Amino acid sequence: MTNEITIQANPKSVKSFRKGFPLLQKEHLNTRMSDIEEGTIIKLTDHTHSFIARGYYGKQNKGLGWLLSWKETEAIDEAFIKRKIELAVNQRLHFFYNEDTTAFRVFNGEGDGFGGFTIDHFNGYYLIQWYSLGAYSFRDEVYRAVRDIKGWIGTYEKKRFAQDGQYVEDDDYVEGEKATFPLLVKENGIQFAVYLNDGAMVGVFLDQREVRKRIMHAYSEGKTVLNTFSYTGAFSVAAALGGASVTTSVDLAKRSLSKTIEQFSINGIDYESQNIIVEDVFNFFKYAVKKEHSYDLVILDPPSFARSKKHTFSAQKDYPSLMKDAISITSDGGVIVASTNCSTFDMKRFHEFIDRAFKEMGETYTILEQYSLPEDFKTMSQYKQGDYLKVAFIQKGK
Known part of the structure; x- marks a missing residue:
């Protein structure tokens, strides 16, 4: 130390x-x-x-x-780190014994008592994400603690901090047995292909687990579903498995096509029966309005900040406008799943964004239910910004 x-x-x-x-x-x-x-x-x-x-x-x-x-006699040493990680693991033991969910967060930074790094479990493999060089200085102690978790197979890491103005790219395998990729994990019975050795994002955002489950079990059967900013199509897979008549996945990234095809395929879904579109979401909205397309379920989960050749999006400033785009192509009685991971505003402010968008569109709405971070993404009441996820299921009209 x-x-x-x-x-x-x-x-x-x-x-x-x-x-x-x-x-x-x-x-x-x-x-x-x-x-x-x-x-x-x-x-x-x-x-x-x-x-x-x-x-x-x-x-x-x-x-x-x-x-x-906050204890004056307590040292920040290896024993301290081991205690924090052991406590976090013990609080999540039920996840380790759930055969239908093999991907979840084991340690959520400051929520589990040590801000600056997180640990995710992927079917016996652990991914540690480091958010500062200072946090990374404790890496050896953290690795040893992770190695002691029952069922440990191997460890991977992502360095999410900048050195000399550049993000660290040499993040990958650390120790233990190397995984074979794609590594297949389960979430409420859905299979996902993840890559712990392929850039900053692994293929699925674990904080949306309960939202995907709800979409699959309560909102998809017989519905036409539009999944915007679809990434690897995880929401689309959940909707298809829930009985959606057809899903449409839209994302600007070219690799979203092959990634979404892969996620459908490993779940036994014919991807050719679904729509997978590589396009700027904002351009797609204009196209859908022009063609008078409408959808029963629209999933709106943009990044906090995004930039394309023609558009710059900031959730803090632009979410109401994005909501209006979604409202315009949601069928009467249809549902919008509005989501944001932006930590600079709270759920109350998010409700204000929703209300403003519907009023400006001259539409009525009902918030059916809402979600924040799931239980494995533990937060602390003294740091409200840590509870960043805000999701609302909103019915248009009726």
């Missing part, structure tokens, strides 16, 4: 830190951090030099590091 330094908190931030707020940000501290080595243990004190909490320095897009312990 690295050395420990003492840093004084800005008096305005002391109260929130004492209540358990975990994220260190520039405006919270009375010390310049530029000369401090990432991974350095930080002892945070108030202006009277009284202990507040202990954490580490690690720059990522959210801030400068994370507080980990």
